[in-house]
Amino acid sequence: MSSPATASRILSRCLSTASSPSGLQPWLFIGLGNPGEKFKLTRHNVGFNSIDAFARSEGIPMTTVHCKALFGEGMVEGAPVLLAKPQTYMNLSGESTGPLAAYYKLPLNRVLVMYDDMDLPCGVLRLQPKGGHARHNGLKNVIYHFRGNKEFGRLRIGIGRPPGQMDPKAFHLQPFNKTARERIDSALEESTDILRTIISKGLTEAARLYNTEQKYKHLRVDRVSPCDF
Numbered sequence: 001m002s003s004p005a006t007a008s009r010i011l012s013r014c015l016s017t018a019s020s021p022s023g024l025q026p027w028l029f030i031g032l033g034n035p036g037e038k039f040k041l042t043r044h045n046v047g048f049n050s051i052d053a054f055a056r057s058e059g060i061p062m063t064t065v066h067c068k069a070l071f072g073e074g075m076v077e078g079a080p081v082l083l084a085k086p087q088t089y090m091n092l093s094g095e096s097t098g099p100l101a102a103y104y105k106l107p108l109n110r111v112l113v114m115y116d117d118m119d120l121p122c123g124v125l126r127l128q129p130k131g132g133h134a135r136h137n138g139l140k141n142v143i144y145h146f147r148g149n150k151e152f153g154r155l156r157i158g159i160g161r162p163p164g165q166m167d168p169k170a171f172h173l174q175p176f177n178k179t180a181r182e183r184i185d186s187a188l189e190e191s192t193d194i195l196r197t198i199i200s201k202g203l204t205e206a207a208r209l210y211n212t213e214q215k216y217k218h219l220r221v222d223r224v225s226p227c228d229f
Contacts, residue, residue, distance in 0.1 A: 025110055026080040027199055029054065030069075030097050032115040032138040035087045043159040044172040046184060047114040047138075048085050050157060053188040054195050055083055067103060068096040077200045090138040094145025101146070108152035112198065114191070115139055118168065120158025122176075123183030125190060125214050127198075127207040128154050153203045155194065157187060 033039065033048030040048075055062050060074035060083060069084040082104065086096035101111055109129070115138055120126055130151045133140040143150055160180070162171035176184055190210075197206040 024079050026082050026104060026106065028082045028084065028100060028104065028106055028111045029195060030084045030086065030093075030100070030111065030113045030142075032090060032093050032113065032142075033085060034090050035085075039173070041175045041181075042173050043116055043176065044090060046116045046157040046159060046188075049184070049188055050114045050155070050191045051083050051085050054192045057192045067099040069100060071100075077196060079199050081199065092141055093138040094141035094143070097142045098145030108146060108149055109203070112153040112155060112195075112203070113139065113142055114155040114157060116159045116172070117156040118159055118161050118171075120156055120160075122158055122160040122180050123187040124158035124217055125187055125194065125210065126156040126158070127194060127203070127210055128156070129203050129207065130154075153198075155191060157184075157191070159184075 029051065031047035031049070031051035033045035034042075039045050052062070054060075055072055058074055058076050058081075060072040060081070062070050062072040062083060062085065064071040064073075065087070067084070068088050069086045071085075072083040074081055074083075082100070084096065084100055086093045088095045097111075097113070101108065115136060117126070117134070117136070119134065131154060132150060133143055139154070142152075146152065159172075159176075162168050175181075194206055194210050197209060201209075
């Protein structure tokens with residue numbers, strides 16, 4: 001692992017040559033969430049949590065503010081990587097993600113957005129190269145600021161569905177219970193492995209390797225208990 005200063009110098013050289021055939025094009029990994037301590041451990045912030053877990057594992061400081069996001073940059077598996085946590089609040093996430101992709105002149109197939117998903121059981125991950133927003137307002141705003149283009153990767157992080165008649169908005173802003181927190185923490189560790197695989201093998205191959213495993217994990221989670229409140 002390079003030091004932050006060394007990694008930044010290498011990254012700058014890679015970014016300056018990324019448009020050439022021999023250049024290494026960066027990956028931009030974006031986690032969605034809400035800024036502030038009161039939201040830190042809530043269900044809506046698992047995208048932020050995933051970026052934090054990956055940044056810690058690779059020694060990438062998230063101390064810069066860039067395009068309305070907490071931002072970090074480094075080299076992973078010999079490739080340049082950009083990490084971002086938009087600080088615009090969830091429903092305006094595109095105000096950060098759109099300008100970031102434009103600033104680095106990245107095609108959207110080099111962008112991956114990580115976010116919470118109620119349609120997946122708690123702790124289950126799903127990697128996709130493209131798709132719609134499935135009523136997720138943060139993702140909807142990202143697509144809007146990508147000018148309607150949906151051809152970007154997404155890592156969906158399952159948080160389960162609210163129990164009973166609980167309002168989904170309230171569910172999103174609640175912390176996990178102990179069992180659910182353990183599942184999410186395990187999923188965050190898995191997400192760092194997925195991101196490394198994306199960098200080294202590409203998104204399509206990473207999805208092939210991990211989605212089947214996550215499918216069976218889905219069945220195991222459903223048998224044990226729901227990820228309820």
